Amino acid sequence: MARLMILDSRGELATEHARAVAGALGVSLVWNWVAVARCEGRLSARTPSRAGVPPDVRIRLAVWGGNVAAVHRELLAEAATAGDLGSVPSLRTLQRAVARDLSSGERAGLRGGEGARRRFDVYGKRPPTFRNACWEGDHKRVPVRVDVEGQAVCPWVTWFVDVATKVIVGVAITPYEPARDAVLAALRTGISRTGP
Structure with missing residues (x-):
């Protein structure tokens, strides 16, 4: 051209x-x-604009358990009351956008929860081995406020999971963001054969 x-x-x-x-x-x-x-003045083909899945539609998908048709019906009902039916994409367009923008794990998680999502994610994607051959460790901030010496804080959980059996073998709970002491405490509870 x-x-x-x-x-x-x-x-x-x-x-x-x-x-x-x-x-x-x-x-x-x-x-x-x-x-x-x-x-x-354009020498190449126009690239079509892609409509992604906006955050409010993601929230509706979570509420409806990943049911795109139910979300579409809800959007149509809201648009009908507002008198603006032209702003709602077709059901097929919404389905394509969800299939394109959400990963397989995200879609499975909407339908079946965290366990279903993890089947598609990196978590647990190791070759089968025998018990205690490999552990994975992680930290998670618990969305609960507890009183620690007069101050409301969200505790952190540090744990180790046996890859072969998916069993939590060691755990430590700290009122602050975990550091070396929490990791070592969780590791000790996983290794130690005595009671806590």
Whole structure:
């Protein structure tokens, strides 16, 4: 297209040039492309704008357990009361956007919870081994406020999980963001054979 536009700017663009380009590209017409390039200055195809899944639709998907049709019905009902049905995408468009923007794990998690999501995620994706061959450790901030010496804090849980059996073998709970002491305490509870 750039070369055709150079020829067009000099007034040398002829039908033979357009036919040669059309034959090389395997298309029937090039003149529409030339007209677009003259008007808009664009030499390539327009990239279609993609509509992603906005945060409010993600929340609705979580409420409806991943049911895209129920979310679409809810959006249509709200748009009907507002008198703006043109703002709601079609059901098929919404389904395509959800399939494109949400991973398989996210979609499974909407339908079946955390356990279903983890079957698709990196968690637990190790080759099968025997018990205690490999452990994984993690930290999690618990969304609960507890009173620690007169101050409300959210505790942190540090744990180790046996990869083969998915059993928590060691755990430590701290009122602050975990550091080396929490990791060592959780590891000690996993290794030690005596009571706590």
